[in-house]
Amino acid sequence: MSEVPILGVDRLVKHFPTKAGVVRAVDDITFDVSMGDTLGLVGESGSGKTTTAQCVLGIYPPTSGRIAFEGAPIGVMFNRRNRELKRKIRIVFQDPGSSLNPKRTIKQILSVPLKVHGMGTPRERLSMMSRLLEMVELPPAEYLYKHPQAIGGGEKQMVAIARALATNPRFIVLDEPTSALDVSVQGKIINLLMRLAEELDLTYLFITHDLSLMRNVATRVAIMYLGKLCEIARTEEFFRSPLHPYTKMLLSSIPVVSAEEEELKPSKIVSQGEIPSPVDVPPGCSFHLRCPEKMPVCSQRDPEMRPLGDGHVVRCHLFGEPSGGSAPGDLE
Amino acid sequence: MDRLLAIKDLHVGFRIFEGHLRVLNGVHLDVKEGERVGLVGETGCGKTTTVKSVLRVLPMPPSEITGGEIIYKGKDILTMTRRQMAMLRRHELTAIFQDPLQSLNPVFTVGTQLRDIVKDSAIGRKHRLTRRDVEARCLQALRETGMPDPERIMTNYPAQLSGGMRQRICIAEALSTNANLLLADEPTTNLDVTIQDQILRKLDELVEEKGASVVVITHSMGVVRDLTQRVNIMYAGAIVETGDTRTLLETPKHPYTRGLMASVPKLTGEGISEGIPGRIPNYLDPPAGCRFHPRCEHCMEICTSTSPPFYETGDEQSVACYLYRRES
Numbered sequence: 001m002s003e004v005p006i007l008g009v010d011r012l013v014k015h016f017p018t019k020a021g022v023v024r025a026v027d028d029i030t031f032d033v034s035m036g037d038t039l040g041l042v043g044e045s046g047s048g049k050t051t052t053a054q055c056v057l058g059i060y061p062p063t064s065g066r067i068a069f070e071g072a073p074i075g076v077m078f079n080r081r082n083r084e085l086k087r088k089i090r091i092v093f094q095d096p097g098s099s100l101n102p103k104r105t106i107k108q109i110l111s112v113p114l115k116v117h118g119m120g121t122p123r124e125r126l127s128m129m130s131r132l133l134e135m136v137e138l139p140p141a142e143y144l145y146k147h148p149q150a151i152g153g154g155e156k157q158m159v160a161i162a163r164a165l166a167t168n169p170r171f172i173v174l175d176e177p178t179s180a181l182d183v184s185v186q187g188k189i190i191n192l193l194m195r196l197a198e199e200l201d202l203t204y205l206f207i208t209h210d211l212s213l214m215r216n217v218a219t220r221v222a223i224m225y226l227g228k229l230c231e232i233a234r235t236e237e238f239f240r241s242p243l244h245p246y247t248k249m250l251l252s253s254i255p256v257v258s259a260e261e262e263e264l265k266p267s268k269i270v271s272q273g274e275i276p277s278p279v280d281v282p283p284g285c286s287f288h289l290r291c292p293e294k295m296p297v298c299s300q301r302d303p304e305m306r307p308l309g310d311g312h313v314v315r316c317h318l319f320g321e322p323s324g325g326s327a328p329g330d331l332e
Numbered sequence: 333m334d335r336l337l338a339i340k341d342l343h344v345g346f347r348i349f350e351g352h353l354r355v356l357n358g359v360h361l362d363v364k365e366g367e368r369v370g371l372v373g374e375t376g377c378g379k380t381t382t383v384k385s386v387l388r389v390l391p392m393p394p395s396e397i398t399g400g401e402i403i404y405k406g407k408d409i410l411t412m413t414r415r416q417m418a419m420l421r422r423h424e425l426t427a428i429f430q431d432p433l434q435s436l437n438p439v440f441t442v443g444t445q446l447r448d449i450v451k452d453s454a455i456g457r458k459h460r461l462t463r464r465d466v467e468a469r470c471l472q473a474l475r476e477t478g479m480p481d482p483e484r485i486m487t488n489y490p491a492q493l494s495g496g497m498r499q500r501i502c503i504a505e506a507l508s509t510n511a512n513l514l515l516a517d518e519p520t521t522n523l524d525v526t527i528q529d530q531i532l533r534k535l536d537e538l539v540e541e542k543g544a545s546v547v548v549i550t551h552s553m554g555v556v557r558d559l560t561q562r563v564n565i566m567y568a569g570a571i572v573e574t575g576d577t578r579t580l581l582e583t584p585k586h587p588y589t590r591g592l593m594a595s596v597p598k599l600t601g602e603g604i605s606e607g608i609p610g611r612i613p614n615y616l617d618p619p620a621g622c623r624f625h626p627r628c629e630h631c632m633e634i635c636t637s638t639s640p641p642f643y644e645t646g647d648e649q650s651v652a653c654y655l656y657r658r659e660s
Contacts, residue, residue, distance in 0.1 A: 184374060
């Protein structure tokens with residue numbers, strides 16, 4: 001890992017004013033992604049994962065807070081960013097069925113980023129596109145002139161990945177790239193992404209709701225709940241000793257397929273309640289209504305992010321409270 | 333245990349402009365009294381078509397059942413009259429579908445829909461339900477699924493409720509009629525893991541309590557392991573492997589099942605396999621013989637011409653694959 005993180009997000013806030021009140025989609029989150037890392041951003045639907053990603057991409061301007069890419073602040077809208085920045089940060093969306101234009105051939109789809117960024121002459125572009133398709137293991141002769149509807153879901157997602165790679169990016173946001181696909185296809189896409197990361201020295205922000213997938217893919221995992229981060233840790237550490245009660249609830253809720261895995265889950269925490277509406281966030285810690293280890297302080301004060309060493313950060317009153325909280329070591 | 337439902341050699345096709353889609357290609361499925369059976373497979377392998385054939389809710393045309401029988405309690409569902417079928421749906425069969433937004437009517441309140449179901453299920457029974465009975469049964473059903481404040485929920489429209497709540501309502505509707513066989517078609521696919529966990533636990537409890545048999549359709553191996561005793565793996569319109577859930581997940585035999593199990597991301601963090609090459613066949617022109625053979629690494633001469641029968645591999649596990657043929 002290098003010293004300067006490729007992406008730094010500092011106290012990012014994104015609120016959406018609506019008629020029903022202010023939706024606090026992202027509420028004061030701080031994290032950074034080091035070069036070559038894969039940060040897994042995990043959370044339930046409505047927890048603000050995608051909004052975070054869209055702020056990074058500049059689809060939304062942040063309400064407050066700073067986003068820095070390679071040390072330079074980038075907290076502005078997409079249309080105010082320079083082309084170089086747009087070249088470096090790319091995204092792959094969840095559903096390739098709706099992110100690829102059904103009326104265009106794959107060649108047309110892939111040529112757009114090349115044209116926009118003025119890469120190559122028209123003649124060179126054809127060979128660039130062939131190379132892109134080869135990178136994602138699709139034979140160019142067969143696929144270049146097909147329409148998206150003529151190919152399978154996994155292949156569509158590979159085209160979407162090729163499109164993201166077209167501009168030689170440094171950083172790719174993967175917004176649930178495999179959740180619309182079957183497991184047998186997912187394996188192929190994930191392995192492809194991992195190999196590309198190594199070959200092209202890419203850094204990923206991997207958004208997903210699948211923790212078992214993150215165990216195999218991410219180098220660090222961050223858990224989001226109601227617009228806030230609960231816990232960040234390196235992957236092994238995270239799965240070996242999850243600390244936040246929400247993380248434990250999530251982990252113990254995963255349906256697993258073998259007895260070996262069953263042993264790796266924390267002791268059963270019965271999940272209760274649902275994620276509250278982000279318009280009406282409960283006071284204090286937003287998780288306290290569902291938390292099995294609730295204390296009186298939880299409904300009054302929102303806990304701070306507390307580093308516990310080795311990059312493990314937790315936001316919970318159970319840990320490191322100056323006034324009589326238990327030390328992280330002697331839990332359970 | 334007595335056999336409650338037996339699907340034998342079911343063939344279902346769809347006539348479309350391009351030709352004849354041969355989707356179900358000889359499905360065999362048994363459900364015993366009080367048993368919980370899983371049906372697992374990838375998108376487009378015919379899981380939902382199978383369930384819809386049992387309920388006889390496939391739109392015809394374009395679909396047509398070209399062969400096989402579905403025996404429920406000794407009678408063939410496929411030859412029943414419309415009236416018999418209606419009675420069967422009222423009293424015996426019930427279903428939960430994947431997307432509660434599609435199975436709940438957006439313009440009626442939850443109460444209206446739930447009352448209709450309870451009233452309808454009482455037709456043909458000895459006991460007549462008074463209006464008060466109906467109300468009580470509805471509230472009871474909602475309460476059983478762990479819904480807070482059922483009186484208020486009854487006056488809500490589906491759009492006013494969250495995804496987890498809507499799915500609970502579908503479960504309440506399905507279980508309010510005391511049916512014998514519950515067909516759950518991907519009941520938790522659209523939900524978050526913590527909500528999925530709650531719903532599965534509730535479903536588990538209620539089914540236990542009422543002693544119903546269940547067929548759960550899913551593509552999640554984990555859900556099957558939590559919920560069922562026996563599992564059937566389906567590929568391209570046929571069951572390829574069946575057996576006791578835990579045994580089968582630990583020792584998958586069919587090359588397809590093995591590929592599938594290797595592709596599931598695991599908490600042990602041993603990496604993910606490359607998956608299974610190729611994709612599900614085109615039903616307009618499916619491969620002859622075993623439909624998995626173009627994707628199979630153990631493909632033999634015989635696989636390309638005749639489809640394999642089931643071979644017992646012990647422990648009540650049987651596999652439709654020539655690899656397990658015993659030399660005679």
